[in-house]
Each structure stands twice: as structure tokens, then as C-alpha cells.
Amino acid sequence: MLKAIYGLYADPDSAQRAVDSLRAAGVDERAISVASSEPFEEYEFGRREQRTPMAWLAALGGLVGGVSGYLLSSLTQKAYPLPTGGMPLAPLWTNGIITYELTMLGAILATLAILLVSARLPNWKPQLYDPAISDGYILVGVVSPPEALRIGLERTLREAGASEVKELVVGLDAEPRTQGVSE
């Protein structure tokens, strides 16, 4: 079951205030969820979890691709000898082109794979989300909030400038259900 309380913010300043207030209220960093229809890298909340080894892994993918390209061309040429134009059986000049292309392909495919894994895509399970995000609202919420803190969290989210505060409850066999939280 997914349970969450969240606020929708019309501007990034108030979203930042909400994140700061939730932290100040002792909410665990990992429980704070933010979602928006565009990146806000100029705000601190938009720069959470930015560190990624993606570039290094892409380079590794490139290395694997390059080695595969070299082995594919050179081993094939040795296994099926086709003397051509006085060239060696496995010439570095021409095999270099295959190696180069597969190096780049390896880097690109590795980048794609890392993106999908690290951004957890695809994920069609119920998640904390609100279609109002597409209208420019920024969602700031807390996943699985302790029942004792619920009223306090709702006040914190509202005081930060939320246009609306909602609760999301998704059962194992139920459609996602959101409801506004009355003041």
C-alpha cells in the first residue's frame, strides 16, 4: 500500500520552503518526494541526488564496445581468411573503423541502460504523483508519513505556501485515490 501526504506549489520558492520545513520538522530526507514538470537546477531541491557515475560507466561501455568491435573484425578475418588487395588479413587501419563505431555504440547503449536503471524507468506501479504537475505545479510530499505526524505535516506543507494539500492512498487492489485535506 502506498500512502502519502503532499502539497502542490505554484512556484519553486515555496516548494523550496516546503522541503526546508519538512527537514526542519525531522522528516527523513529519503521520505521527502519532489516532482515537477521541468528541472529546477537553480534550486537546492532540484539538485538532490545529482551525483552519478554515469559518465564513467558510459566510458566503460565504450571500452567494452571497442574491444568487441576489434575482436569481431579481427577474429572473423582470421577464422575466415579472405586475402584482399594485398592487405594483411586483419589490418588495423580498417578494423580501427569498426572498433571506433562500436566504441561509440557501446558508450551510447551503456548510457541508455544506466539512465533507465538509475531513473527507475519503466515503472508503471502506483507512485506519488498528481496530474497538476503538468500544469506547472511542483509536488512536495512525504511518503508513508507516521500517523502521529500527519496533522503536523499537513500544516507544514500548507504554511510553506501550498496551493493545495492532498493525501494519496493506493491499496493493492484499488485505483489511486486522492483527497484534499481540509484545514
Next chain:
Amino acid sequence: MTEKSQINADLLRPLFRTSWRFFALVGFLGFFVVAAFAAFGYQMYTGIGVWGIRRPAFWAFDITNFVFWIGISHAGTLISAILRLANATWRRPVTRCAEVITVFALSIGAMFPIIHLGRPWLAFWLIPYPSERQIWPNFRPPLAWDFFAINTYLIGSVAFLTLPIVPDWALVRDKANGWRKRVYGILAMGWRGTPKQWSRLESAMHIVAIAIIPVAVSVHTVVSWDFAMAPVPMWHSTIFGPYFVAGAIFSGIAALILAMAGLRKLLHLKDYLKPLHFDNLGKLLLMMSLLWFYFIFAERLTTWYGNEPSEMAVFWATQRGAYAPLFWTMVFCNFLLPFPILAIKKLRTITGTVIASVAVVVGMWLERFLIIVPSLTHKYMPYNWGTYQPTWVEITIMIGTFAGMGLLYALFSKAVPIISIWELKVGLHASSVVRSPLSVAGTSGRLTTGHGQLTTDN
């Protein structure tokens, strides 16, 4: 209505509303595509004798179209990647229009070697896999390099196009109803727009942009080597690699300008594809026109000065012989017409850049033809010279590919916002930071601009 809601409304309108004009356009373009398929079917049934190619010109229209479309494909991903890495803010409405051209033009271009095989059902023999025939491709000829280069560029370009579409598909998912909501829900892959997802997307775009630029350069270089590796008069030249790459970017920018002008008119995107974009692309086109002239002058001068008999036969055939009308039309279209239009600021309007671009597309197609056919029809021994005239089959297939490009573009713009919505929105708040840094200073965690440096209040 806020600025962001207006952007949503304007750019999602083509996806949710379809006018009779769209169906008319699809019907018109579809007619030519069907005609091309019919011609191709006739060719497969009858055999390649229906082409105009005769000894010694075994490469003609198909390979011209192959080189031309691979060149057009350089409009998108390469230009988009350069502008993205250079952080050119005016790129935002342009990038997706450009990237789409790459994917479709590359797919169309890659079809031509298969059409040219004569027996296209054996195209899979190009793919290196251990078969019971024990025939593995020879990795030494440039056509095998084409296979790897084009496929790498195609996969990279599809990734480069698709990655930034995912957030826009999520937007369409939120705005759609019924079957559209389900389809776009699947395409959006559960995208939420968390800071981690945005950060990973931007990192991936950055890495793919870095990787795709050398791949794009290599693709057209490898295409040029299809010719330069052969000891054929005026082909066996070291200038061919950069000459082809420059020509590809040249024709690609022209195609991008034409696509943008069409979208601006048909999808009512005047507020997004502004004169500024045409002006900037017009300047790039001008630079490429000059570069193209420099290359053709360098190539012609070197040949003329060398005075090598076999090369001079091709040289004079294009300068004052049977191919001279095409050659001078090419020079007019690629330099004499676009240069004044693009160099004079008053003429570098939307209409002006479109006229110049039409000329460049025609001129660059002629350039590809003039590289291939005159050399093959004037190879060394005069008794082995020949002529070439295209048949209706080749012409129909060629027209079909132009219509196919338009058709694919039209269908794509019905399924995907043709301008990246989220990137436009980023542009809005990025520009607001520049406009009024003082108004946001002091906000917790906000980056502010001061004395040319980024500082944080945290």
C-alpha cells in the same frame, strides 16, 4: 492563463485536434509514397534492368539519393548536439524539429543501398552473424563500414530524440483521455519528474551529445570513403571526407529551415519558431555556403592544376560538357543565390532563408549526382565511357522518398509535441533568473547570479 499553460495548450493542440488539412496532406504525400512502393515492387518483379544504369555507370540515382539523404540527416542530431553542448538558449524550439529529420532521413537513406542490391531480400547478408553458409562479411570494404557507422548513428539519434520526449509524453498522458491516456501512459514509462530523474536525463543527454558528434562526422566521412577508396578519376581524393561532412551539414541546415518554416505555417507556431531562429540558422547556412565554395574551389583547382588526363576528362565533362548545365546550376543554387540572400541582413528573413534553403537542397542533390555519375561515365579508357539517363522507376522512387519524409514528419508531429515543451519551460525560468536576480536573492537554496558567478544562499 499562465505562460506555461499557454505553452501546453499551443503545443499539445496538434495532438488532440485534427483538421481536414492534415488528412489532405497525408493523402497527397501518401499517394507518392504508394507510387514509389509500386515502382519498387515492379523493379523487384521485373529485375534491375528497369533502371537506367548501364556499363560503366553502375551507381547512379540510388547511390545519389543514399548520399543525399545521409547528408540531410546531419541537420538534426549533430546540430542539436552542438547547440546543446554550447548551451545556446535559442536552440530550445529548434532541437526536436532537427532531431526528427535525422532519424527519418537516415532511415530513408539507409534504404537505398538495400534497394540498390537488386535482390533486397538478401540484405541480411550484410549482418555479421555465424550462419550455415559460413559467409561472413569482409570488414575491409567501405560498404561494411557504412553498415556499422549508419547503424550506430541511427541508434544514437533515436536515443537522442527519444530521451527528452519521455517527459513530454508524461505531459500528454496527464492531459489526454481514453485510449490516448493509456498509450501515452505506456510511452511515458511512469515518468514523474523527480529531481533524480531530471538529473539523470540531463546527464544522459549530455553524454549522448558528446558521443554523437564524432559519430555524425564519421558517418559522412565513411560515406565519402565509399568513393574515395576507389581509384576512380576525381574520387580518389583525401579532401572527400571533410568535403562530404561540410556538404552534409550544409544540406542538413537547409532541410531544417524548410521543416521549421512548414511547421510554423501548418501548426501555427509563429510564437515559438521566431524570425530569430531563421536568422541564426541563416547565418549558419551562410557559413556553410562559403565553406562549400571553398571546398569545391580547392577540389577543382587541384584537379585543373594537376592536369592528369583521366581526371581532366571528368573535369571538362562537368565544366563545359554534357554535365555542365547541372554543374553550373549547382554552383548557382549552392553559392551564387544563397550567398547574397543570407549575407544581406535585410534579405535574411524567413522568406529569404526559405528561398535559399530550397536552392541549397536542389544544389546539394545535384552535387551528389555530379560526384557519382560523371566520374563513372568517364573512367580512364575512352572506349569504356558511357552515358546515364534515369528511368521513370528511379525517378518515382526518388520522389516517393521526398514525400515519405514529409509524411513521416506529419505523422510524427501528430503523435509527439514537435517542440520540446519542458525545455521551453526551462527557458522561461532560466531567463527570469537573468532578468531579475535581485528579486530572488535571499531565497533559501536559490542560485543567484552575481558578478558573473553562481553562488548559493545555502
